[in-house]
Amino acid sequence: MIKVGIIGGAGYTAGELLRLLLHHPAVEISFVQSNSQAGLALSNVHQDLVGETNLCFTSGFDFNVDVLFLCMGHGRSAEYLKKHPILSSVKIIDLSHDFRLKAHAYQSDRSFIYGLPELQRAAIQEAENIANPGCFATAIQLALLPLAANDLLQDELHVHAITGATGAGQAPSSTTHFSWRDNNLSVYKAFNHQHLGEIEESLNILQKNFSQEINFIPMRGNFSRGIFASAYINCSLSMEEAKDLYQEFYQQAAFTHLSEQPIHLKQVVNTNKALLHLEVHKGKLLVCCALDNLLKGASGQAIQNMNLMFGLPEKAGLQLKANLF
Template structure:
């Protein structure tokens, strides 16, 4: 490709930034022209992300947002929420496309943002006016094709929503969803904390933010947009698990007693049969983290329980890599769709086995 897309990464020293670079440095249609950060200034990419040693001469720079995006066709934002919104406001008029990995522009309800992120949104008009398209290709592919600004989904939100989305699209999702989801330590970021320090994490399980996680309104918004009933609710307990990468979600949903295995098999196939990164797991096996770790793939499956009164319980399983399909990979997938590239570009390789 003669004229490659010029890409900038703002916030490049975290695990998400590392994963974006691991993919974009090998993207045949992209030239990464600049990487900015607030730490490790002047260091080469490979001095911070050791797996990228020798693959790029770029160094981390500290620049004002307007300087950082100069000459960029697309800007990837890999910064914490709250910080990101301020940067976005400074570059919206620059002409660069934006793919934002933070939670700052995913929600449409400013009140929900204030409740779950702890501060009022600095630009609530951009939540309600559709400036940002929600970057889940399995739900919004056509809108992403036309977008200039994409809000890439959260890791738990992607895992849980994709796990039960066939029920939403089939008109069978209403009332309460109960979900427990275990996540790897990389989701807590590159800077060590007491809850992510290896001696305390490696042989431990613990919950955090039970029933209060910030992805709850995002999941409900996504599922309602997919066709779920408006009375939908979610009780979600996240679990900190002793693995570096991966999320495994188990969601419990009640459906009408008349629902059959064949009906649900058809819903899952109709929803995901043509999706390049979704694997429907069955035949006696259930999704596993090891099947997707290091990749952009998602494994989904379900078990249909017996009739109890006028309902049947469906247990939905879903798993993905929190840094790839739950983060950088999905952002690049949406970027590919937005730019008219093959959606699988630089994402098609499988994960590691074992």
């Protein structure tokens, strides 16, 4: 059994991580640390875990584990690792933004591999430390990677993506308050969202010297979870050529699938799947991607990376069905 520890166990991503790990066939949870909830039962905070576990949050930690998941806010993982030396034998999967960019991947005494399996499966299998991708970044990269791999991103990109309220994290704010969010839509961080950097770096892995403008408009949706992203670009591919290109690129992908029919969020919420759909319109290629921001966009992908790092079946603990109705 793989012994797992979690640092920062009270938030949304940690809650989903726990829900999945408790039923993972090859995992034993050693401890779940939380400064704010120490001593309380996990189910006091993550109420979907009532009857699932008797574990309680701890204030301390036991680094006698095989893998450590860091589920803290952005900026706090790097600080944590500086203050708490961890044995090199312990693998780390960080769910924050701290180590995703190349410039930050070596800022501690560890080096981090960017953990998008559809892009770097072989590197993840050999990695000691993983920087888990961002939720928007995952959806947008999956929409664009096959084009980059074929040197087809030769014009500026237009991307629109809408995310559920859980994308903002568990701490309440003015834009997550029910009376503000309900029956409402809004744009935020237009053209300068923090996930753009990791998207650009990944596209450069496949299409050298990629420098096209990514016009990204993120939106807040009035629903709890899920991301629906659409991207379009000038492209000379026919519909059949585009389908062949995407099917070939993702033929070995465990969770990313091309749909012949238009996609929607209910197909992916509560799963680790990413669904793609293509359309061609007058010399433009439209790519839509739908995924669950808390699973394929965060905790599910973190477990997918853990499975790859430890030589487990990639789908272990992640064979989930969408709540379609």
